[in-house]
Amino acid sequence: MPNPPSVSVVVATRDRPGLLERAVASILAQDYAGEIECLVVYDHVDVREFDIPHGPGRKLRFLHNSRSRGLPGGRNSGVEAASGDLLAFCDDDDVWRPAKLTRQVAMLDDPAIGAVSCGLHLKGPGIDRERVLDRDVVTIEDFLVDRVMEVHSSTLLVRATTFAAAGPVDENIPGGYSEDYEWLLRLARHTDVAIVREPLVTVDWHGGSFYFGRWATIVDAQRYLLGKHPELGRSRTGEARIRGQIAFALASGGRRIEAIRELAAVLRLNPKEKRTAVIVPVILGLLSGERVLRMAQKRGKGI
Numbered sequence: 178m179p180n181p182p183s184v185s186v187v188v189a190t191r192d193r194p195g196l197l198e199r200a201v202a203s204i205l206a207q208d209y210a211g212e213i214e215c216l217v218v219y220d221h222v223d224v225r226e227f228d229i230p231h232g233p234g235r236k237l238r239f240l241h242n243s244r245s246r247g248l249p250g251g252r253n254s255g256v257e258a259a260s261g262d263l264l265a266f267c268d269d270d271d272v273w274r275p276a277k278l279t280r281q282v283a284m285l286d287d288p289a290i291g292a293v294s295c296g297l298h299l300k301g302p303g304i305d306r307e308r309v310l311d312r313d314v315v316t317i318e319d320f321l322v323d324r325v326m327e328v329h330s331s332t333l334l335v336r337a338t339t340f341a342a343a344g345p346v347d348e349n350i351p352g353g354y355s356e357d358y359e360w361l362l363r364l365a366r367h368t369d370v371a372i373v374r375e376p377l378v379t380v381d382w383h384g385g386s387f388y389f390g391r392w393a394t395i396v397d398a399q400r401y402l403l404g405k406h407p408e409l410g411r412s413r414t415g416e417a418r419i420r421g422q423i424a425f426a427l428a429s430g431g432r433r434i435e436a437i438r439e440l441a442a443v444l445r446l447n448p449k450e451k452r453t454a455v456i457v458p459v460i461l462g463l464l465s466g467e468r469v470l471r472m473a474q475k476r477g478k479g480i
Contacts, residue, residue, distance in 0.1 A: 181211030182262035187255030190269040205231040209278035249346040270381040271331040277377040291339030291368030301382035317365035354398035392430030417447035428459040429466020
């Protein structure tokens with residue numbers, strides 16, 4: 178029997194004591210028979226080493242983000258230092274269930290599959306919900322229509338060769354916003370993403386976001402995304418979704434005239450775009466973008 182492929186897991190962080198150790202412990206406690214190395218990448222802050230009990234075949238390494246400040250640079254720094262046959266990421270406040278890697282690696286017996294995701298469990302104040310896709314694969318066409326939240330940065334396992342083919346995480350996207358989705362669009366050009374229909378990752382859904390209220394950054398990043406990926410225009414629904422997010426951010430940032438123009442484009446693309454229902458009240462000043470986002474996040478959703 179050949180040895181199971183080795184796995185490198187990158188945890189990019191600015192250091193959140195307690196949460197970070199919990200995430201790392203869940204990685205090192207996997208029931209997977211192969212070797213696992215966990216690389217904790219500190220984003221331009223002092224490296225704080227800590228010890229997590231772990232058995233044979235497990236390594237814990239600490240390093241600096243040697244690239245641009247932010248999550249994309251941290252992830253790329255980790256990948257550059259990784260030695261595994263397979264690559265995975267885990268956000269520093271998420272937790273893997275013990276069988277995650279075992280279940281996912283089994284799906285990679287098919288050489289045509291270069292990446293595997295799984296379901297997730299949203300858990301936080303006021304929410305305790307599982308989200309599991311009802312399909313076996315996600316394709317490029319699926320990603321053009323929808324972000325597919327279940328293919329989350331903490332759920333994905335990818336062959337190192339497939340990651341190399343897709344290229345590194347984009348460090349130029351404004352503010353790092355949507356860096357995971359931008360990378361998934363490139364990944365999906367090379368492989369479908371197989372799905373393990375089990376919730377194998379618990380996502381700490383705390384009802385907030387690093388980007389909360391950073392409306393100008395969101396506008397710039399989503400416009401950057403449309404410019405870099407003209408294939409998004411193949412799906413009127415998908416393009417309307419992203420332009421609806423732009424319109425919402427413009428309205429939330431007080432840029433009403435621009436928001437109205439963007440909303441008109443959204444309606445031409447897809448009159449049924451669901452974000453219209455919240456964009457109009459924000460443009461009219463009846464609701465704030467912050468309030469709408471809080472209401473959505475209480476239901477485990479975004480805008």
